Amino acid sequence: MVLGGAASAAVGLGAVKLYVSHPWTALLDPAGRSAWPSPLGSERARVAQLLRRATFGITPAGLEPGLNQAYQRTIDSILGAGAAEPPGLVSPGDPTRGARLEGSELQRWWLRHILSTQTPLAERMTYFWHGHFTSSLDKVDALFMYWQNLTWRRRSLDKLGRMLREVTIDPAMLTYLDLATSDASDPAQPPNENYARELMELFTLGPGGYREADVKAAARALAGWTTPPPDKQVEIVVDEKTGAKAPIDVWYEQRRGAFAPDMAYDGAVSYLNRRGKLGLDGVIDQILGQPATAKFLARKVAIQFISPAPAEETVQQIAGRFRASDYDLGELMRAAFTSPEFSAAASYRALVKSPLEFMVSAAAAVKAGTKETIELFLGYGEGMGESLFQPPNVAGWPPNGGWISPSTMLARFNFVSDLLDGLPSVPSARGAEDLHLEGVLSTSTAKRLAKSDSDRERWLVILASPEFNLK
Amino acid sequence: MSGSENGIERIGRRDFTRAGLVFGVGAGALAAGYAAVPDAFARAIFTARRDGVQSGAVLVMIQLAGGNDGLRTVVPLQDSNLHDLRPQLAGEAVDKALPLSPSEGLNHNLGRIRKLWDRGKVAVVQGVGYPSPSLSHFESIRVWETGDPTRRQLKGWLGRALSTSYDSYGHPLTGCACGTSVTPGALRDADSTVAVIENQLSYGFAAPEVESAVGAVYGQTPGIYGALFDTAVATVRKTAAELQQALPAPSDSGVLPSYSNDTGNALAQALKLAAQLIIRETGVRLLHVTLDGFDTHYTELSYHDQLMSYLDEAVGGFYDELVQHGKASRVLMATWSEFGRRPQENVSGGTDHGTAAPVVLIGDPVRRGIYGRPPDLRHLDDGNLRYTVDFRSIYQEILEVHLQASAGEILGGRFEPVRFLRRSS
Numbered sequence: 001m002v003l004g005g006a007a008s009a010a011v012g013l014g015a016v017k018l019y020v021s022h023p024w025t026a027l028l029d030p031a032g033r034s035a036w037p038s039p040l041g042s043e044r045a046r047v048a049q050l051l052r053r054a055t056f057g058i059t060p061a062g063l064e065p066g067l068n069q070a071y072q073r074t075i076d077s078i079l080g081a082g083a084a085e086p087p088g089l090v091s092p093g094d095p096t097r098g099a100r101l102e103g104s105e106l107q108r109w110w111l112r113h114i115l116s117t118q119t120p121l122a123e124r125m126t127y128f129w130h131g132h133f134t135s136s137l138d139k140v141d142a143l144f145m146y147w148q149n150l151t152w153r154r155r156s157l158d159k160l161g162r163m164l165r166e167v168t169i170d171p172a173m174l175t176y177l178d179l180a181t182s183d184a185s186d187p188a189q190p191p192n193e194n195y196a197r198e199l200m201e202l203f204t205l206g207p208g209g210y211r212e213a214d215v216k217a218a219a220r221a222l223a224g225w226t227t228p229p230p231d232k233q234v235e236i237v238v239d240e241k242t243g244a245k246a247p248i249d250v251w252y253e254q255r256r257g258a259f260a261p262d263m264a265y266d267g268a269v270s271y272l273n274r275r276g277k278l279g280l281d282g283v284i285d286q287i288l289g290q291p292a293t294a295k296f297l298a299r300k301v302a303i304q305f306i307s308p309a310p311a312e313e314t315v316q317q318i319a320g321r322f323r324a325s326d327y328d329l330g331e332l333m334r335a336a337f338t339s340p341e342f343s344a345a346a347s348y349r350a351l352v353k354s355p356l357e358f359m360v361s362a363a364a365a366v367k368a369g370t371k372e373t374i375e376l377f378l379g380y381g382e383g384m385g386e387s388l389f390q391p392p393n394v395a396g397w398p399p400n401g402g403w404i405s406p407s408t409m410l411a412r413f414n415f416v417s418d419l420l421d422g423l424p425s426v427p428s429a430r431g432a433e434d435l436h437l438e439g440v441l442s443t444s445t446a447k448r449l450a451k452s453d454s455d456r457e458r459w460l461v462i463l464a465s466p467e468f469n470l471k
Numbered sequence: 472m473s474g475s476e477n478g479i480e481r482i483g484r485r486d487f488t489r490a491g492l493v494f495g496v497g498a499g500a501l502a503a504g505y506a507a508v509p510d511a512f513a514r515a516i517f518t519a520r521r522d523g524v525q526s527g528a529v530l531v532m533i534q535l536a537g538g539n540d541g542l543r544t545v546v547p548l549q550d551s552n553l554h555d556l557r558p559q560l561a562g563e564a565v566d567k568a569l570p571l572s573p574s575e576g577l578n579h580n581l582g583r584i585r586k587l588w589d590r591g592k593v594a595v596v597q598g599v600g601y602p603s604p605s606l607s608h609f610e611s612i613r614v615w616e617t618g619d620p621t622r623r624q625l626k627g628w629l630g631r632a633l634s635t636s637y638d639s640y641g642h643p644l645t646g647c648a649c650g651t652s653v654t655p656g657a658l659r660d661a662d663s664t665v666a667v668i669e670n671q672l673s674y675g676f677a678a679p680e681v682e683s684a685v686g687a688v689y690g691q692t693p694g695i696y697g698a699l700f701d702t703a704v705a706t707v708r709k710t711a712a713e714l715q716q717a718l719p720a721p722s723d724s725g726v727l728p729s730y731s732n733d734t735g736n737a738l739a740q741a742l743k744l745a746a747q748l749i750i751r752e753t754g755v756r757l758l759h760v761t762l763d764g765f766d767t768h769y770t771e772l773s774y775h776d777q778l779m780s781y782l783d784e785a786v787g788g789f790y791d792e793l794v795q796h797g798k799a800s801r802v803l804m805a806t807w808s809e810f811g812r813r814p815q816e817n818v819s820g821g822t823d824h825g826t827a828a829p830v831v832l833i834g835d836p837v838r839r840g841i842y843g844r845p846p847d848l849r850h851l852d853d854g855n856l857r858y859t860v861d862f863r864s865i866y867q868e869i870l871e872v873h874l875q876a877s878a879g880e881i882l883g884g885r886f887e888p889v890r891f892l893r894r895s896s
Contacts, residue, residue, distance in 0.1 A: 033697040178769045181819035190815060193823040194768040201607050212606065212853065308695070349694055383673055385652040393536070393763075395609055398653070404699045406643075406707035407652045407667040410674065413685050417677040448687040457684070464685050466692045466700045 038345035039438045046071045046343050048438060052471040053305050053351065054078055054337065055120035057361030075337050079330050083122030083153050086113035089146055092253065096234050098143035099248040104378060106142045107388045110149060111374045114360060125156035125333070127356065128304065130388075131396035133167045133203060135176035137389045144172035144227075145389050147254045160297070160327035164284045167203065168195070169257035171227045177394070180257070184223035184265035191219040191265070198394050200287070206299075209292035210272065217269040221278040224264030228255035288327060294319040297332065305336050307350045308400045314341040348440075349470035352400045355384035357471065358412060362419060362463045365436055372422050376415060383411030416463045420456050429458035437467045528836070528873050529749055529802045531758045531789075532629065532657060533738070535782070537766030538608065541811035541828025541856075542846065543775055545595050546576045552848035556815040560771060560822070571595070575841055580779035583787030584833065592790070593833050594891035596865060597843035600827035600858025604810065608766070608824070611809035616656035618863055618882055628866055628881060629757050630660025636876035637756060639663040643706040644713065647748060648759045650741025655759045664702050666710045671718060671744055675711050682708060717751040730788025731781070738762040738785040746789055750796045756874070765808060771821040782806075786833060803873050803892070804833040805865065813855060814848055827858035830865055832891055836873055842889050864889045 039045040050071065051057060055078065089109045090098045117123045129152040137145055148170050155163040167173055173195070174180035182192035196218035200210045230249035238246045268277050272286040287293055298319035302310035318335040325331035341347055353361065359380065363373040381387050385408050391397060420426060433439055433449065441449065445465045452458045462468055543560065546568040547553055553561045568576025569585040575595070577585050587593050601620040605611045614620050618628035629646060639645040643664040648655050652669040659665075668674050676682040689704040691697075730739040741760040748755045762781055767774050786804060793799040811828025827846070843860045850857070864886040870878035872892040879885060 033695070034693045036694045178819055178821070181769050183818045186818070189818045190813075190823070192768050192817050192819045192821065194766075197606070197824070201609075207605075207607055207610055215606075352696060383652055383669060392653075393608070394766075401696060401699055402653060404696065404703050405652060405654045405667040406665075406703045406710065407669045407674070409700070409703045410676070410707045410711065411652070413681050414673070414677040417681045442688075442691065442693055444691055445688050448684060451687075457680070460681065460684050461688060464681070465688050466694075466696070469700075470694070470696065 035346070036349045036440055038348035039440055040343050040345060040348050043071055045438050047074050049343075049348070049471070050074060050078075050337060052353075052357075052361070054124055054333075056114060056124060056357055057364060057471070071343075072338070075334060078121040079157070079334055081119040081121065083126075083156055084117055084119040085150075085153070086110070086117075090143065095232070095250045095252055096236055096248065098146075098251060099141075099234075099236070101142040101146060103137040103142050103145075103389060106137075106146055106149075107378060108374050109146075110388060111377055112370060114356075115363075115370050115373060121333070122153060122156050125329070126153040128301075129156060129163075131391060132300065133163075133170075133173065134391045134394050134396050135170075135172040135389075136391055140172045140175045142389075143251070144170075144175060148172040149389075150254060155329075157330040157333070158328075160293075160322075160329060160332075161284060161288055163329065164199075164204070164287065165280060166256070168199070168222065168280055168284070169225050171255065171257055174225060174227050174257045179222060180226040182219065182223040183263040184220045185263055190216075191223045193219045195219075196222060199283075202395055204287045204296060205290055205292045206296035209290060209296065213270070214272055217271040217278075218283055220265040220267075221269050221271060221283050222280060224260050225257045225280065226260050226263065228258045291319075291323070294323040294327065298322055298335075301332060301336050302339075302341075304351070304399050305333075306339065306342050307347050311341055314339050349467070351471045352403050353469055353471050354397065354399070354403060355381050355386040355408075355412075356388070358384070358469060359415060359419075361436075362416060362468070365432065365463065366419065366423060366427055366459055368419055368423060373419075376419055376422070380411050380415040380418075384408045384415070412469065413464050416460060419463070420459055426455045426459060429455045429462065432458065432462050436462065437465075441465075441467060527756055527801070528875070529756055529758065529798075530629075530869060530874060531742070531745060531760065531802060531804045533782070533786070533804055533806045534655070534657075534759065534761040535765050535778075535806055535808040536612075536761050536763040537808075538611075538810045538812055538824055539765045539778075539806075539808035539828060540767060540771065540775055540822055541825075542814060543771070544578050544581075544779070544831070545571075545597065545829040545841075546578065547574065547845060547848070548576050549574045550845075550848055553814075556848060557822075558816070559820050560816050563772065572841060574845060578776075578779045580776055581783045583783045583790075584831070587787070587790060587833060588839065591839040592835060592837060593831065594837040594839060595841045596830045596832070596860055596889055596891060597841060597845055598827045598856065598859035599830045599843070599862050599865060600810070600856075600860075601862055602858075604826040604855070604858070606810065606824040606826075606855075608809055613656065615807055615809055615862060616659075618866055624883075625659075626661075627655070627657040627659040629657045629759065630663050630665070631881045632870060632874065632876050633658070633663035633665070633757060634660050635880050636870075636874065637663070639665065642754055643709050644748070644753050644755050646757045646759075647745075647755050649744045649748070650737055650760055655761070658757070658759055661698060661702075664706045666706055668710070668714070668744060671714065671747070674707075675715055682711075713753065714748075717753050718747050729792060731784035733781070733784070736781045736784060738781055739788060742785045742789040743792075746792045749793065749798050749802060767812065768817065768821040768823060769819040771816075790833065800835045802834050803836045803869065805869060806831045807862075811856065814846075814851060815854060826852075826855040828856075830862070832865075836892050838891055838893050840891065842891050860889055861886050865891075868892055 114123050135145060135148055151166050151170055155166055177195035177198055178192045179195040184191040193215050197215045201207055231252045232250045233247045234250050235245045235247055238244055268275055271278055274286055295315060299315045302315055302318060318339060321335040322332040359377050385403060386397060433441060445467060449458060449461050452461055543564050546564050548565055548568060567579035569579060570576040571588060584593060601614055616627050617624040633639045633646045637645050644666050646658050646663060646665040648658060648667045654665055654667050685704055686708055689701050692700045730743055738760060745758050745760060764778055793802055808828060810825050812822035812825040816822050846856050863882050866882055867878045867886050868889055868891060870876045870881055
């Protein structure tokens with residue numbers, strides 16, 4: 001299907017609401033543009049869109065038999081697959097390994113697992129939570145970031161309540177948002193508010209869902225949780241040249257945060273309309289009691305998996321099912337994937353692939369080697385605005401239009417060129433536009449593709465095209 | 472909208488429309504129109520306009536991201552309340568501060584900026600904020616970026632300046648973010664094109680056939696992202712070639728002796744690139760750079776000191792380089808941050824989110840002085856400072872006096888003037 005230029009009728013793209021949360025939305029302008037015609041009437045196209053959005057666009061061998069199944073059964077199979085553990089990065093036999101872990105090793109390790117996992121939805125959700133419950137190598141040691149990644153994956157489709165308890169006492173989070181350094185035992189000294197505020201503003205309730213007094217109350221109620229004490233201190237060589245040694249902290253296995261009663265607040269607080277002695281559980285329970293929580297997360301999921309400006313009705317419906325399931329994160333995703341808006345014509349190519357999704361799907365399309373793909377990601381991710389384990393700030397990466405700038409597009413194009421240059425042989429591009437783009441091409445992409453006289457050139461056009469950058 | 476403003480002959484976007492070269496008036500259509508303007512014609516306009524804007528004023532907005540502690544940037548020297556509120560943080564800050572007056576001093580790591588003060592190149596506006604302040608980073612950043620405390624405006628104030636007072640379509644380098652891969656919110660506006668240059672070294676197409684392929688593919692991209700895509704690609708095609716010609720090959724591996732010995736100083740890297748753009752007369756007018764890391768909830772002493780020295784080295788190096796090339800008279804730097812920090816320190820030796828804080832303006836265009844009222848630590852509002860100068864008063868002065876742009880139209884109102892800039896005779 002080729003889209004005729006200016007003449008084609010705008011299909012189903014309603015006016016974008018201006019008040020929705022992300023500022024980029026205001027810049028999206030369907031008025032002067034024709035819409036992509038939607039192929040989503042076909043079940044095959046719906047399944048392809050689902051896999052692009054839910055699995056990085058790679059299809060593990062184990063899932064392949066399911067692909068021609070009905071849309072609903074594909075959802076069941078990716079949701080039912082569970083979360084495969086990645087191979088361990090830090091072996092128990094080498095206790096000082098964790099202390100010597102480099103950020104780039106961690107990035108490579110996760111990328112390798114993303115490229116090879118048999119449970120791609122869990123991996124996609126680990127990535128989602130990585131951008132939601134943020135922490136960064138800029139402030140946190142790689143070992144704690146590694147543990148956090150393991151935890152987010154294990155809880156990626158679990159209950160939100162369990163996830164939030166883990167998040168609050170996750171050693172990387174305790175460090176990144178300073179809860180580990182707080183202390184509410186002396187009423188004259190204000191505790192650290194950093195985690196308390198972001199827990200509500202960015203992780204659960206959203207702006208407007210709480211008052212400043214609630215920030216202060218939660219800061220009191222949560223103080224006392226701190227990073228786990230090391231199992232041992234070991235002397236290691238820290239400078240190869242001089243042979244200088246220094247003691248380092250060693251943990252024999254992954255730990256959660258520890259509770260230090262002498263740093264905690266012993267009294268009652270008034271928090272989100274409840275007064276009492278609230279610890280970790282009390283705070284999380286109050287948050288789960290607010291209708292704003294389900295709605296805030298439903299909207300975030302909708303913006304990243306359905307449309308940059310999801311209909312209010314869609315958000316309400318997903319939130320309702322999420323809350324009714326006792327905040328089951330699997331049900332949250334099922335509600336998103338089965339919502340009518342997910343498969344509506346206007347949602348076709350309504351999302352921009354993140355750099356990771358773009359690079360992984362491009363590498364998979366031309367069957368690039370795992371090792372080469374990983375190195376390309378490390379080289380190009382930052383230029384596209386994304387370095388794993390290093391979000392730009394506590395709010396994570398701005399999705400969709402936030403990925404598009406002159407600089408980031410240039411990096412995407414140059415990546416494609418490098419990717420193709422690095423292939424031992426360029427695979428045939430015959431049928432690639434049907435397989436990867438459902439055959440829906442703009443006039444200019446179609447024309448340029450028709451003019452291309454080598455597989456390399458055809459792949460360059462396809463992978464660099466706006467069509468392939470969208471999902 | 473042809474006309475003369477600031478002695479500069481301008482051809483507005485509406486001229487393209489009148490000439491029938493743009494196929495619509497909507498923002499997205501206009502972006503498409505830019506890409507669709509016949510090349511030769513676009514080049515002619517481009518050259519003409521570039522001749523015009525070369526004499527124009529340049530603004531560099533320096534974002535101190537994360538919420539800069541105003542009380543450790545411009546330190547109150549005589550206020551005992553500061554010591555009561557900050558038993559750990561106040562002592563050293565006050566003792567070491569570099570005095571600007573008997574009652575105010577600059578952070579001790581701002582030595583080069585202090586020297587610029589001695590030469591009459593620095594203005595400080597105290598107590599800058601806005602009504603009903605948000606203590607959320609992201610809400611408050613949005614307020615500062617859009618210039619709208621009611622949070623209805625979604626376009627950036629510099630983006631609006633570009634679209635109302637400049638014509639960035641003929642010249643995508645007019646507005647430029649350096650040292651970042653994403654477009655800063657302040658420059659965001661679908662009616663203007665903005666260059667975003669993370670790194671000069673990687674800002675070029677890997678191969679000519681890559682450029683020609685994407686040039687053929689992008690231009691009339693359908694869908695809601697069509698305009699964003701096409702504008703980004705058209706901008707990079709125009710500016711990458713331009714910069715390769717204009718800029719010298721960067722010297723050895725990013726070392727910046729005149730700015731900073733610390734290659735971790737990202738602000739110095741960004742301002743070095745900004746200086747090149749200004750010196751080579753690429754036509755830049757509105758620049759945006761960022762120094763991150765000001766969210767000092769924890770052990771603020773060491774973190775904040777380091778950031779202050781980064782700021783000082785970067786600004787000092789940048790100013791010196793402009794002077795060397797005879798460009799300093801045209802360039803105004805202004806710091807901004809989403810909020811200041813809580814006057815009372817917390818238990819972690821840091822400070823939590825606050826409200827009003829000083830804005831520092833640097834460059835030949837400023838009238839040296841300390842404007843506004845010193846922070847009143849005795850009458851806090853729920854523990855935070857009350858603002859005494861609306862941040863839009865700063866924008867207004869910059870737009871009107873420095874850029875000679877229509878401040879009323881861009882800001883949507885008039886604000887109490889704060890006259891920290893020189894008036895040309």
